Every structure is written in C-alpha cells, then in structure tokens.
Amino acid sequence: MREPSSLRYNASLTVDLAILTIRGERLNVLLIERGKPPFPGRLALPGGFVLDDEDLDRAAARELWEETGIGEGLHMEQLRTYAAPGRDPRGRVASVAYLAIAPDLPVPVAGTDAAAARWVPVGEEGELAFDHGDILGDAVERARAKLEYSPLATAFCREPFTIADLRSVYEVVWGVRVDPRNFHRKVTGVDDFIVATGERRSLPTGRPAALYRRGRAELLYPPMMRPGRPDEVAS
Template sequence: MQSESEFLAAYDPRAYPAVAVTVDVVALTIRDGRLCVLLVERGEQPLAGRRALPGGFVRKEETLDQAAMRELGEETGLRPGEGELTRVHLEQLRSYGDPHRDPRMRVFTVAYLAFAPSLPDPRAGSDAAAASWVPVDEARDLAFDHDAILADGLERARAKLEYTPLATAFAGTEFTISELRQIYAAVWGEELHAGNFHRKVLSVPGFVESTGETTARGGERGGPRAKLYRAGDARLLHPALLRPTREEGVR
C-alpha cells in the first residue's frame, strides 16, 4: 500500500481540476423598522460594480466559520470576538456548487446566515468598492447566484422566527413585547395584531421572561409604561408562532 509521503511525492496538482471554496454571508439586521441585508459593491473582476453578498475565498488553515466571521468583520469594521460581533448569531445556510456559478473556475460556496441586533454603518473591505445596509425588498440583480442565496437566507430567517426564539437575536438585551412584535413584522413583512401577538408570546414557555422593570418606550399609543423582557431559556417555541399566512393554511 502506498504511504502518504509516497503519494505526496508523486502528486501532480495539474492532474486535477482547479476548484476553490468560498463563503458568502447573508447578514440581516433591522434599521428604521425595515429588514436590511448587508451588500457590497464588487471592486474587482469578475462582475466589478455589481452588488453582492459579502464573501470571499477561505484562507489556508481557516475554518469555514472563521472565514464567514472574518468576512463579516471586514465589511463592518469590527474584529471577530469584539463589540457588536459578539452578539451575532451565525449559522450555516447551505452550500452551492453549480458548475457555472463563477466564471473563474469551479467554485463551491458555503453560505451563512447572520442575525444581528445592531451593527455599525459598514465600510468596504479589501475587495469591495462600497458596502451598505439595503432593505431586502430592494436587494435584487446581485452578482453570481446571490439572488438565490439571499432568497434562501430570508426563508430560513422567517422560518426560524416561527419555531425558535431567535427573534431576540435582533433585539437588545432588554425589550418590550411591542418591540419584539416590530421585529417579527419586519422579518415576515406582515403587520401583526398587537393583542394576539402579546398573548401568543406570553403563552410560550421560556420564550421571554420579565425583568421586573418598565420603560416609557414601546408603549402602545401613549398608554402605561411598557414592561421590559429578556430572552428566556427556550430553544424551541411550543406552540410555534406561525406567520399569519401559514396560520390560515393550517386551519
């Protein structure tokens, strides 16, 4: 049997097709009540000048998670492990490998979904001419297959809010039920009945817990001071908070 050292000595990379691995990040946050995605303007070929999701090639000795967080940090001006990036929820979305998705070579990308409660105005990284937060309904005609990646990321985010408490990843450490409802409305793109939403949230064990404090912000139409809540210890929501259109479909 050929040893590893013998194989490496005889290995000729020219005998294998050139392939590469990248990461792309669907980074979502809420600004001025609208769900926004982080986009960059490509500063280099191919597709220079086109808007795209932040991403890039995975470096040697770098894990996929590390590459995704580095790319996100480069566009926000924050270093991984510090500041607002410490509160980012990051998860793998899926992989994409269409043979023609990149004109340079065969490129497989692993897409990530990031939820962030607040991130600063972005600044362009080394391979981007500009970067900005763009409302998701205005993010279209992106480079490569990023329209499809963004659509998959949005659907994952919307589904996550139905069955998990990750809506709190868009909120501060303390929030009102009204502020939580505004997050759901922004991500789902649907207005929600205030009373029904309040009742449903408090009926889910472990979703939120009261801080015992109140605040003047978030009150409904000048009413009494609103109660403040924090994220509870639930990992799944039971019963789930279904989107209104999905609720109608299961009746």
C-alpha cells in the same frame, strides 16, 4: 469510467454572508459594491475565499469582522452550500453561505476588495453578482421560517426589549401586521421564550412597557405560525 489520474481537482472554496438587520422598520441586508472582476460595480453579498489555515466557521467570522467590525454578540448559522457549475466565472468555486443576524448593526465599512458597502432594504437590491440573489432569498426564507419555531426574533432585538419591539420584528421579517393582544398572549404563553426583567421603559404615551430578555428556550411550543397557516398570529 475515467481513471482517477485523468480527473481534474481544481475547485476553490469560499464563504458568503447574508447579514440581516432591521433599520428604519425595514429588513436590510449588507451588500458590497464589487471593486474587482468578476462583476465590477455589481452589488454582492460580502464574503471571500477560505484561507488554508481556516475552517468554515472561522472564515465566516473573519469575513463578518472585516465587513462589519462585529465579532461577537450576534446570531450566525450555516445556511447551505452552493456549488453549481458556472456560478463563478473564475472557475469551479463552491460557497458555503451563512446567515447572520444582529440588532441595528452600524453603517458598514468597505473591505479591501469592495468599492463600497451599504445596507439595502430586502427587495430593493436588484440583480446581485454570482448567485447571491438565490443565497439571499434562501437566507430570508430561513429567517422567516425560524421565527415560527425558534427564538430567532430575539436576535434582532437589543436587550432589554419590550413585547412591542419583538412584535415589530415579526411584522418586519414576515411583512404582515400582527395583532398586539393575540401576539402578547402567545409570546408570554411559550415557556421560557422571553423572561421579564422586572423593569419598565417609559413611552411617549400610555403606561410604561415591561422589559424582557431572551429565555433559555431553543424551540417554541406552540409555534408562532405565519399568516395562511393554522393557528396564525396575524390578524
């Protein structure tokens, strides 16, 4: 075994953000075009190195603000840590990835190390820099899974929202068609998932739709199962 004095401790720490929103009835991810090496010109997730005076959540919030101009009012959670040797050609760099979700986010402005920033439909991003393709895949699967057992779908909606708005989130994120009547019954049957505001929104056709806001539930019971699983909501 090598003595501790012979070991090299030169790892760096970054945060990367998988920022998801729904635009044009498609699940989109915010990507930047890298303006500096490594991988100049390649698309990547926004992120950066953690500063000496920052904890991880603060670093992620700073990067989110710099890339989107949004500092509050959205869902953000730590996804996992990525630290495989060789993931960054600059050296041993570990990255703590975050999943961030908000409704209909604005067109982004490129940060200081990016040539451009834009929303890209998930599945059309091509090969991303570093291991960001793996991070994005994990983030999308996290979002899909949490729609089953948590009120995460409401993070994609501006309040107040209709049940049709909420159903559209499940359809877009899961990539399936959801039966409206079955969905309505299940959503309203989960205690404190959504709460009626008592107001209605006029629609182009049919009766005005009831409006809702997120309730206080942290877990959904019974869960909203994806297609191919027991008690599924999709037709």
